[in-house]
Amino acid sequence: MSTHFKINKLLFFSLAIVLLASCNTQVNSKNKNQDPLQGVWKLDAFYTLANSDTIVKNYNKVQHKMYLNGHVLWNADTDENGVDWSGYGTYSFKNDTITETLTSTSKSMKSDVNTYVIPIDFKVNSYKQVNTYYRNDTVFKNIEIFTKID
Helix, strand or coil: CCHHHHHHHHHHHHHHHHHHHHCCCCCCHHHHHHCCCCEEEEEEEEEEEECCEEEEEECCCCEEEEEECCEEEEEECCCCCCCCEEEEEEEEEECCEEEEEEEEECHHHCCCCCEEEEEEEECCCEEEEEEEEEECCEEEEEEEEEEECC
16 A cells, blocks of 8 residues: 555544534434434445446445534445545435535545435435446446444
């Protein structure tokens, strides 16, 4: 693992700790009930579908999302090519849809699109999100299932 990569990872997690520590830690139960996403979520399963056929199943992918006071921070382990995936920004949740607007991302996430509207199937301690995109004549869906860990 390169020194540059270790420094970037350390910087990312330091930013996460500063963000979480700087937020108001006294959250009453009324606020928690108003924002059921608030907390830390762990990815349990990842699927990619192409025109409704499963082409990827991954139960070992490591990814976490943190939602706190309208802010979202997420990271994933680097992929097999050493590419880092992470993002930070704001979010809203209503009508079974998360809208994330990322203001800071890893190089792999850089694009002209920074707002993601993601339909979810929400349960008390888990949710499934489906990201749909198109390439040529193929409809792809990335399906991610998260469980609340804190």
